[in-house]
Amino acid sequence: MSAGASPGIKRRDFLRYSSFGLALSSGGITVLAAAKTAAPANSLNPYVMIHDDGRIVIAAPNPDVGQGVNTALPMIVAEELDADWQDVEVILAPIDASRYGAQFAGGSLSVRNRWDELRQMGAAAREMLLRSAAQQWGVPRVELTTQPSKVLHTPSGRTASFAELVAAATEQPVPADGEVVLKARADYRLLGQRVVNAAAADIVRGRPIFGIDVSVPDMVYATYVKCPQVGGVPKTANLDEVKALPGILDAFIIAGNAGPPSFDLRKSIHVAGGVAIVASNTWVAIKARRSLQVDWDTSAASTDDSRAIEATALSAAGRPTGERDVKRLGDPDSAFAKSSSIVSGVYATDFVSHAQLEPQSCVAHATSTEVEVWTSSQTPGFAQSTLAKLFELPAEAIAVHQIRGGGGFGRRLSNEYVREAAVISKHMGKPVKLQWMREDDMAFDFYRSPAYFGLQAALSETGELTGWRNHVVSVSSDGEEANYGAGYRGYNFPDDVVPNVHISQTMVASKTPTGAWRAPISNVYAFAEQSFLHELAEAAGKDHRDFLMAALGADKWFKPDDLASLNTVRARKAIAAVTQAAGWGRAIPKGRGLGLGFFFSHAGHVAEVAEVSVNADRQVTVHEVWVAADLGQIVNLSGAENQFQGSIVDGVSALADQRISIRSGAIEQTNFHQYPLLRLPQSPKINVEFLASDYPPSGAGEPALPPVAPAICNAVFNACGERIRSLPISRAGFKVV
Amino acid sequence: MQININGKAHDLSGADPDMPLLWALRDLLGLVGAKYGCGVAQCGACTVWLDDIPVRSCQLPLGAITGREVTTIEGLAGDALHPVQEAWIAHDVAQCGYCQAGQIMSAAALLKRNPNPSLEAIEGAMAGNICRCGTYTRIVDAIQTASTRLQGLSFYEVGQEVAERQTDGGVSV
Numbered sequence: 001m002s003a004g005a006s007p008g009i010k011r012r013d014f015l016r017y018s019s020f021g022l023a024l025s026s027g028g029i030t031v032l033a034a035a036k037t038a039a040p041a042n043s044l045n046p047y048v049m050i051h052d053d054g055r056i057v058i059a060a061p062n063p064d065v066g067q068g069v070n071t072a073l074p075m076i077v078a079e080e081l082d083a084d085w086q087d088v089e090v091i092l093a094p095i096d097a098s099r100y101g102a103q104f105a106g107g108s109l110s111v112r113n114r115w116d117e118l119r120q121m122g123a124a125a126r127e128m129l130l131r132s133a134a135q136q137w138g139v140p141r142v143e144l145t146t147q148p149s150k151v152l153h154t155p156s157g158r159t160a161s162f163a164e165l166v167a168a169a170t171e172q173p174v175p176a177d178g179e180v181v182l183k184a185r186a187d188y189r190l191l192g193q194r195v196v197n198a199a200a201a202d203i204v205r206g207r208p209i210f211g212i213d214v215s216v217p218d219m220v221y222a223t224y225v226k227c228p229q230v231g232g233v234p235k236t237a238n239l240d241e242v243k244a245l246p247g248i249l250d251a252f253i254i255a256g257n258a259g260p261p262s263f264d265l266r267k268s269i270h271v272a273g274g275v276a277i278v279a280s281n282t283w284v285a286i287k288a289r290r291s292l293q294v295d296w297d298t299s300a301a302s303t304d305d306s307r308a309i310e311a312t313a314l315s316a317a318g319r320p321t322g323e324r325d326v327k328r329l330g331d332p333d334s335a336f337a338k339s340s341s342i343v344s345g346v347y348a349t350d351f352v353s354h355a356q357l358e359p360q361s362c363v364a365h366a367t368s369t370e371v372e373v374w375t376s377s378q379t380p381g382f383a384q385s386t387l388a389k390l391f392e393l394p395a396e397a398i399a400v401h402q403i404r405g406g407g408g409f410g411r412r413l414s415n416e417y418v419r420e421a422a423v424i425s426k427h428m429g430k431p432v433k434l435q436w437m438r439e440d441d442m443a444f445d446f447y448r449s450p451a452y453f454g455l456q457a458a459l460s461e462t463g464e465l466t467g468w469r470n471h472v473v474s475v476s477s478d479g480e481e482a483n484y485g486a487g488y489r490g491y492n493f494p495d496d497v498v499p500n501v502h503i504s505q506t507m508v509a510s511k512t513p514t515g516a517w518r519a520p521i522s523n524v525y526a527f528a529e530q531s532f533l534h535e536l537a538e539a540a541g542k543d544h545r546d547f548l549m550a551a552l553g554a555d556k557w558f559k560p561d562d563l564a565s566l567n568t569v570r571a572r573k574a575i576a577a578v579t580q581a582a583g584w585g586r587a588i589p590k591g592r593g594l595g596l597g598f599f600f601s602h603a604g605h606v607a608e609v610a611e612v613s614v615n616a617d618r619q620v621t622v623h624e625v626w627v628a629a630d631l632g633q634i635v636n637l638s639g640a641e642n643q644f645q646g647s648i649v650d651g652v653s654a655l656a657d658q659r660i661s662i663r664s665g666a667i668e669q670t671n672f673h674q675y676p677l678l679r680l681p682q683s684p685k686i687n688v689e690f691l692a693s694d695y696p697p698s699g700a701g702e703p704a705l706p707p708v709a710p711a712i713c714n715a716v717f718n719a720c721g722e723r724i725r726s727l728p729i730s731r732a733g734f735k736v737v
Numbered sequence: 738m739q740i741n742i743n744g745k746a747h748d749l750s751g752a753d754p755d756m757p758l759l760w761a762l763r764d765l766l767g768l769v770g771a772k773y774g775c776g777v778a779q780c781g782a783c784t785v786w787l788d789d790i791p792v793r794s795c796q797l798p799l800g801a802i803t804g805r806e807v808t809t810i811e812g813l814a815g816d817a818l819h820p821v822q823e824a825w826i827a828h829d830v831a832q833c834g835y836c837q838a839g840q841i842m843s844a845a846a847l848l849k850r851n852p853n854p855s856l857e858a859i860e861g862a863m864a865g866n867i868c869r870c871g872t873y874t875r876i877v878d879a880i881q882t883a884s885t886r887l888q889g890l891s892f893y894e895v896g897q898e899v900a901e902r903q904t905d906g907g908v909s910v
C-alpha cells in the first residue's frame with residue numbers, strides 16, 4: 001500500500017481480503033490481470049482451497065458493505081465442508097460470473113440466493129476429500145466420516161487432515177448435485193452459532209481493507225466537481241489558474257452527458273459532466289476546488305423544488321383515488337358504501353439520502369485496450385458491463401476487483417463514480433483514485449424518493465376492517481415507473497387479506513435522481529399502513545395487537561413455497577412473540593407509550609414494539625425496542641442480531657430528522673450538520689428475538705427497518721395522543737433525544 | 738514540520754502546512770486506519786490522539802501540530818491488541834467497520850483517563866463518533882468489558898499486557 005511506505009501494514013494482511021492470493025501491494029495491474037483466470041493449487045472448486053499448512057481458504061462471492069455476508073456465506077460452505085472455523089481464512093472472490101454467478105449485494109438476497117449453491121459447494125468438496133481418503137486407505141467410502149477439518153475412518157480409528165488429503169482430492173471428479181447428501185440441521189456445528197465477523201481483526205487494527213484504502217503503483221489522486229444543479233454541464237472553467245497551483249497535475253473538463261443520471265443499473269453509461277482536478281495527493285486536489293470557477297450550462301438540468309413536489313403530491317393524495325388503477329379486489333365501492341364508518345389519513349415521507357459513512361471512491365486504470373477498477377460497488381458485475389459499454393471494449397478487457405465498502409444501504413448499487421474514475425484515468429494515462437467529498441456524496445445521491453399515501457378504510461359495525469383504499473402518490477421521472485419510493489408490492493398486505501381493496505396511483509414528475517434505499521418501497525409503505533392500522537384500531541375501540549392480528553385474515557401463505565410472499569401464520573407468531581416480550585398491556589406511566597408495528601419484507605416477518613416517552617417540549621426519548629422475527633434458519637446469530645440492532649438504529653435515525661430538500665434542482669443539505677445521523681446517546685436499548693424456524697434462511701439486512709417508524713410513531717400517539725403522519729417527525733416539531 | 742507519530746519522528750517539511758493531519762497520514766505516510774467521513778469534524782471516523790487527547794484529524798492542519806505526539810489506531814497496540822480492540826472483537830461490534838478505528842480511539846482515550854466510566858460518561862465520550870450501521874449497543878458493551886479488564890491496572894501495566902498477548906480474531910464467542 002502507498003508504494004510500501006507504511007511499515008505497519010504487512011503484505012499478508014491485505015492478501016486475506018484480496019482476490020485469491022493476489023496482492024495489490026506488489027502485484028500491480030499486470031499480475032492481477034494475468035492471474036485472473038488461473039485456478040490456484042489445491043482448489044476443490046471456486047469456493048474452497050486448502051493449503052498444505054491446514055489453512056482452509058473460502059471465497060466470499062458477494063460484496064460486503066457491512067451486511068456481514070463475508071462471514072455468513074463462507075460459514076455455509078464451512079458447515080457442509082465440515083471445516084473447523086478456526087482454520088478458515090476468508091478471501092474476496094474475483095468478479096467472474098462464469099464461476100460465481102451474479103455477485104451483488106442487494107435485496108437482502110445474498111444468503112437467500114446462495115443457500116443451496118454454497119451448501120452444495122461445501123458438501124461436494126467434503127465428498128472429494130472423503131473419496132480421496134477411501135482410495136488411499138483402500139476402505140469403503142461409507143465407512144468414512146468427517147470431524148472438523150479431518151477425515152475419520154471409525155473402524156480403524158485412522159484419521160487424516162483435510163490438508164493431507166487435498167492434493168489427491170483435486171484429482172477426484174466433482175460430484176454432481178444429487179450425489180452428495182447435505183447435513184441434517186441437527187448435525188450443524190457452525191450455522192446458528194455466534195461467529196465473529198471475519199474482518200473483525202483487520203477492522204479493529206485499522207488495516208487497509210476499504211475502497212478508500214486502495215493504492216496501486218503510480219497512482220494519482222482526483223476530485224471531480226459537478227454542477228450543483230443536477231444535470232448541468234460545464235461550459236468553461238478557469239483551468240489554467242487551477243493547473244498553476246502547486247501539486248496539481250492536471251485539470252480538465254469532461255463534457256459528459258447532460259441531464260440527470262439514470263438508476264438503470266444494467267444499462268446506464270451516464271457520466272455527469274464536470275471538472276476533474278488531478279493532484280499528487282487528495283488534499284492538494286480538494287484544496288484546489290476553492291480556486292475553481294466553472295460556468296455551467298443548466299439548460300438540461302433539473303429545476304426541481306421539493307416544496308412544489310410535496311404540495312402537488314399532497315393535494316393529489318387528498319383525493320380517494322388516483323390516475324390509474326393498480327389493484328382492485330372484491331367490491332371496494334360497495335364495501336365503503338355499506339360501511340359503518342370510514343377512516344381516512346394522508347401519510348407523507350420525504351426524500352432521504354443514504355449517507356453511508358465511506359464517501360464514494362474508486363481506483364481505476366483505463367487504457368485504450370483495458371480497464372481495471374477496484375471498487376466497493378454493490379454491483380461489481382454491472383460495473384464491468386457498463387464500463388465495457390462505455391469504452392466500447394469486450395467484457396474480457398474489463399477487470400473489476402471487489403473491495404469492502406464502508407456502508408451501502410443501496411447507495412453503492414449504481415456505478416457512476418466507477419465510470420467517472422475510469423474516464424479520468426484514461427485521460428491521465430495513469431491509475432487514478434477518485435475521491436468524492438462528503439458534500440459530493442450528499443449532493444449527487446440517488447435519493448429515496450418521497451411517497452404519499454391517501455388511505456381510507458371501511459369498518460363494519462363491530463369494528464372489522466372490510467375495505468381498504470390506498471391512493472399512492474409516487475414520484476416518477478418518466479410518468480410511467482415509480483422511482484422506488486412507492487412502487488407496488490405484490491403478495492403482501494392488504495391484497496387478499498382485506499376483503500375489498502382498491503389501490504390506485506398518481507405520478508408526480510421529478511428529475512432528481514432517485515433509487516433504492518434500505519428496504520426500498522417497504523420502508524415507506526410500512527410507516528403509512530402500520531400507522532394507519534393503529535388509527536383503525538383506535539377508531540374501532542380495539543386493542544392494537546388484537547386488531548392487527550385480526551386484520552391479517554385467515555391463515556395463509558400467499559404463494560406457497562415462495563419465501564418472498566406473506567405467510568400470515570409466521571406474521572402472527574412474530575406479533576405474538578414481540579408483544580409478549582415487551583409486556584404488551586402492562587401499566588405505562590403517563591407521558592410514556594408502547595407502540596407496535598409489523599411488516600413483511602425481504603422474506604422476513606418482523607414485528608417490533610417501541611417504548612417511548614414524550615415531554616412537554618415535544619422531546620421524544622426512545623427507551624427500548626423489542627423485535628421478534630421469523631427469518632427462517634439463522635446462519636450467523638451474532639451477525640443477524642447485529643443487522644437487526646443496526647436496522648433499529650437506522651430506523652430511529654431516519655425518522656428523527658433526516659430529509660433532503662431541493663431548490664432549483666440543487667440539494668440544500670451539504671453535510672452531517674444539516675443531515676443528522678443518530679448518535680450513541682440517542683440510541684435505544686434493543687432486544688432481538690429470532691423465532692425458531694425450519695424455513696430456509698433469508699437475509700437480515702433490511703426487513704427489520706420498515707416496522708421501526710410505525711412502532712415509534714404509534715408509541716408517540718399512545719404517549720401523548722398526537723398522530724404523526726409525516727416523516728421525519730422533526731417536521732411536526734418532535735425531537736428525538 | 739516534524740511530527741511524532743506512533744513514537745516515530747516524521748519530517749513533513751515538504752507538505753502544505755494547511756494539509757489536515759488526516760490526509761497526511763493517509764496519503765503521505767500510508768497510515769490509513771483513520772478514515773475520511775465528513776471533513777468537518779462531525780462524524781469522528783478520523784479520530785486520532787494528539788498528546789493522548791482524541792481529536793478529529795480532518796480538522797487539524799499540520800502546521801498547528803509541529804512537535805506534538807500523534808497516536809493512530811496503528812500505534813495503539815501495534816500488531817497486538819489493546820484491551821479495547823480485544824473487547825471489540827469479543828463483542829463482534831463491527832458491521833461495515835469504517836467508523837470503528839475512530840470509535841476505538843475515542844473509547845481507549847476515555848478508559849485511559851477514566852478506567853471505570855459510568856454509562857453517562859461513555860455516552861458523553863462517544864457522542865462525537867457516528868456509526869452509520871448502528872452498532873452503538875455493542876460499542877457500549879465492549880467499552881464496559883474493556884473497562885472491567887482495565888480496572889486496577891496502570892496504563893503501563895495495560896501496555897505490558899497488550900504486548901504479551903498476540904491474539905487473532907475470527908473466533909467464535
